[in-house]
Amino acid sequence: MNLKETVKQKYGEAALRVFEGGGGCCCGPKLPTGLAQTARMSHEIYTDSDTVGIPAAAITASLGCGNPTALAQLKPGETVLDLGSGGGIDVFLSAQRVGPTGKVYGLDMTDEMLALARQNQTKAGVENVEFLKGEIENIPLPDGLADVVISNCVINLSVDKSRVLREAFRVLKRGGRFAVSDVVLCGEIPATLRNNPELWAGCVAGAMLESKYKSELAAAGFVDIDIEPTRVFRAADVREFLSAAGAEAVSVADQADGKIMSAFVRATKPATGGEDLSKAKTVSKIQILGTGCSRCRDLTANAQKAVQELGIETEIEKVTEIEDIIKFHIFMTPGLVIDGQLKAAGRVPSVEEIKQLLVAAGGN
Numbered sequence: 001m002n003l004k005e006t007v008k009q010k011y012g013e014a015a016l017r018v019f020e021g022g023g024g025c026c027c028g029p030k031l032p033t034g035l036a037q038t039a040r041m042s043h044e045i046y047t048d049s050d051t052v053g054i055p056a057a058a059i060t061a062s063l064g065c066g067n068p069t070a071l072a073q074l075k076p077g078e079t080v081l082d083l084g085s086g087g088g089i090d091v092f093l094s095a096q097r098v099g100p101t102g103k104v105y106g107l108d109m110t111d112e113m114l115a116l117a118r119q120n121q122t123k124a125g126v127e128n129v130e131f132l133k134g135e136i137e138n139i140p141l142p143d144g145l146a147d148v149v150i151s152n153c154v155i156n157l158s159v160d161k162s163r164v165l166r167e168a169f170r171v172l173k174r175g176g177r178f179a180v181s182d183v184v185l186c187g188e189i190p191a192t193l194r195n196n197p198e199l200w201a202g203c204v205a206g207a208m209l210e211s212k213y214k215s216e217l218a219a220a221g222f223v224d225i226d227i228e229p230t231r232v233f234r235a236a237d238v239r240e241f242l243s244a245a246g247a248e249a250v251s252v253a254d255q256a257d258g259k260i261m262s263a264f265v266r267a268t269k270p271a272t273g274g275e276d277l278s279k280a281k282t283v284s285k286i287q288i289l290g291t292g293c294s295r296c297r298d299l300t301a302n303a304q305k306a307v308q309e310l311g312i313e314t315e316i317e318k319v320t321e322i323e324d325i326i327k328f329h330i331f332m333t334p335g336l337v338i339d340g341q342l343k344a345a346g347r348v349p350s351v352e353e354i355k356q357l358l359v360a361a362g363g364n
């Protein structure tokens with residue numbers, strides 16, 4: 001059986017176990033061996049407040065390694081695509097955030113997972129969602145449809161990751177966001193693990209090195225690429241998720257110590273390739289929220305450079321008084337506000353990203 005068929009079979013079985021478990025069962029399904037299971041059981045991914053109103057079976061079937069919807073900063077009216085949507089948890093979470101004027105597509109190749117996701121949708125009566133059958137290497141949607149592509153612990157499972165990233169780029173609008181949770185390697189793992197099909201289906205063997213992930217995203221055309229570790233797995237964790245993959249795998253667990261991580265992967269499709277940059281001219285004011293920290297200075301410098309590169313005359317104001325900053329409801333500075341709208345908080349967007357934000361804000 002090839003790797004794709006192995007993955008399909010494993011996740012088909014996982015979906016059937018959720019069906020068999022029924023809605024009221026206190027036991028979770030027996031999941032495919034691997035990181036997804038360990039990550040989920042030992043590291044709470046979704047808080048109770050995240051999952052209010054989400055179908056119970058979608059929560060039970062959750063096999064992710066992070067919460068991409070927390071990363072994506074979804075807004076009402078946006079169109080979202082979830083690559084490898086499984087039982088649908090991130091689709092339903094996204095649907096709540098984009099609201100009735102938005103739309104969320106879940107794409108999965110496994111019939112049993114699609115049946116489970118569609119059953120969850122019917123039970124919950126969610127209307128702004130559509131589950132599609134297909135492969136993430138060949139997305140059955142038109143160019144430029146999505147504001148955001150999310151995915152949770154799936155891209156590592158693909159046998160053609162560069163194609164997946166090119167497809168994600170294709171279906172995104174200009175300025176669209178790629179906001180993914182995935183398993184990423186921060187060092188080479190032993191060949192015994194790399195070549196184990198069980199561990200491929202368990203989200204370990206197919207994971208890309210961080211440097212490779214970044215270069216593949218750049219090759220697909222993405223900018224503002226960032227990989228943020230959310231959990232680095234130590235030898236003891238590795239031993240736990242290797243236990244069902246055989247003694248040979250367990251024997252090399254120490255060699256994988258600290259080399260496997262769950263991470264948030266962020267990137268943006270440039271807004272400005274062929275876009276009408278003059279739209280940014282209509283933006284009248286940029287505000288930098290912060291009390292004078294070095295990151296606030298970096299953000300100010302990036303904003304000045306973005307304005308300069310776009311050739312516009314937008315005012316840049318520094319907002320330094322706490323009582324003025326908290327009006328924007330941010331928990332962490334620096335913050336970036338464009339014409340009164342908060343665009344980023346707790347981080348320093350790059351010059352390129354600020355340019356995209358200015359063009360997008362000016363186009364509204």
Ligand SMILES: C[S@@+](CC[C@H](N)C(=O)[O-])C[C@H]1O[C@@H](n2cnc3c(N)ncnc32)[C@H](O)[C@@H]1O
Nearest residue numbers: 011062063064084085086108109110135136152
């Ligand atoms: C680890 S589970 C994650 C499911 C879901 N994202 C979650 O967080 O619960 C992987 C899912 O991706 C799907 N999948 C794996 N490879 C795929 C591919 N090449 N094309 C489409 N779906 C795929 C599987 O069928 C399965 O539902």
